[in-house]
Amino acid sequence: DAGVIQSPRHEVTEMGQEVTLRCKPISGHDYLFWYRQTMMRGLELLIYFNNNVPIDDSGMPEDRFSAKMPNASFSTLKIQPSEPRDSAVYFCASSTQGRGGYNEQFFGPGTRLTVL
Amino acid sequence: QQQVKQSPQSLIVQKGGISIINCAYENTAFDYFPWYQQFPGKGPALLIAIRPDVSEKKEGRFTISFNKSAKQFSLHIMDSQPGDSATYFCAASKQTGANNLFFGTGTRLTVIP
Numbered sequence: 001d002a003g004v005i006q007s008p009r010h011e012v013t014e015m016g017q018e019v020t021l022r023c024k025p026i027s028g029h030d031y032l033f034w035y036r037q038t039m040m041r042g043l044e045l046l047i048y049f050n051n052n053v054p055i056d057d058s059g060m061p062e063d064r065f066s067a068k069m070p071n072a073s074f075s076t077l078k079i080q081p082s083e084p085r086d087s088a089v090y091f092c093a094s095s096t097q098g099r100g101g102y103n104e105q106f107f108g109p110g111t112r113l114t115v116l
Numbered sequence: 117q118q119q120v121k122q123s124p125q126s127l128i129v130q131k132g133g134i135s136i137i138n139c140a141y142e143n144t145a146f147d148y149f150p151w152y153q154q155f156p157g158k159g160p161a162l163l164i165a166i167r168p169d170v171s172e173k174k175e176g177r178f179t180i181s182f183n184k185s186a187k188q189f190s191l192h193i194m195d196s197q198p199g200d201s202a203t204y205f206c207a208a209s210k211q212t213g214a215n216n217l218f219f220g221t222g223t224r225l226t227v228i229p
Contacts, residue, residue, distance in 0.1 A: 004159070033216065042221035043160070043205060056216070091159050103209075104150070105217060107159030 004108035006092050012114045018080040021111045024073055025094030033105060034067055034077050035091040043091075049075065082115045089113070119143060120208050122220025129227050135193040137223045139206035142187065146208040150217070151180065151191050154203045163204070164191075196227045 005024040013019055025032050033048040047057040052069045060067070064083070069075040079086055089110045095103035122139045129135045139149075150165035166173040166180040166189065173180045179192040193200055203224050207217040 043219040045216060045219075048216055093159070104162045104165075107161065109157070110159050 004092055004094050004106055006090075006108035006111050008111060009109065010112045010114075012116065013082055014116050015083055016081045017115075018078065019082045019086075019113060019115075021077040021090050021092075021113070023075045023077070023092030023108060025075070025092070026106055027073065029094035029096045029106070030072075031095045031103060031105075032069060032075050033093040033095075034075070035093065035107075037089045037091060037110070046077070079113075082113075084115045087113055087115050118221065119218040120206055120220040122206050122223060124223060125221070126224045127226070129193075129196045129225065131196065131198060131227055131229050133196050133227075135191075135196045135200065135225055135227070137191045137204055137206070137225070138188065139190065139220050140186075140188045141208050141218075143208070143210075144187070145210050146218075148209040149180070149182065149189050150207050150209070151178075152205040152207060152219075154205065154222075156202075160205055193225075196225075198227045198229055201225055201227050 004026055007022045030051050034046040036044045036046055046059045047067045048055055049069045065079055067077045089112050091107050091110045093105040093107045095105045120139055120141050147168055151163045152160035153163040154160040164175050164178050164180055166182050168184050171182050177194045182189045203222045205222050206220040209217050
C-alpha cells in the first residue's frame, strides 16, 4: 500500500484566496483525521470521520474551515477565505479498529500551507 | 486545554546517552498511551505504545515507563544515536470507537555525535 497520500505537498497562496487540501486514506481504513501542526500549538485535531461521516469537528477553528469526505477514498479540507494565521502544516491520518480496540493512526506526509 | 502535558520542549543528548521525555495526563479514562516519532518533512509515525495494565514496555532501545497512580508516563531512549534526532510526541486515547488521540506538544530531540 502507498500509505496516506496528501496533495499538494506545498501550497503558497495570498490572503483571501480559497485553499483546498486533499487526502487519500489507506484502503480499508474507516477513520480519517485532519490535524494542523504549528510551532506554537503543536498537533491539533481539527476533525475526524468514521465511515465517511463527520463525527467530531470541535477542533475546526472557524467557519472558514470545512471538511468533506464524499467517499471512502477521498477527503478534502477547505479554507475560505484563507488568512496568514492559517499558515501551518496540515496532516491527514487514517486508521481502522485494531485488535483490542486500539487504533494506530497512519499519517500522510503533510501539506505545508503558507498564506501571504 | 491540553489533555496531555509533555516535557521538555527540546532535548540535546550526547551519542550513547539516555534520552528521557516525560508526559502527564489527567483523564483517568485514558487507557492507551502511544509515542509517535516525527522526522523533518515527514508525518508522525507510531514508535511504541503501552496499556496501563503494565508498568513498562521495551522495544529495542526504546522503553516506556508507566506510573498509573501518578498519571505519568515517559519514553527512555537508551544508547541514543544521531539517527534518533526527531520530534517525539506522547499521546493518550480511550478505548472507544474512535480512539482519537490527544497529543502532547512534542519534544525535539537532538543527539550530537
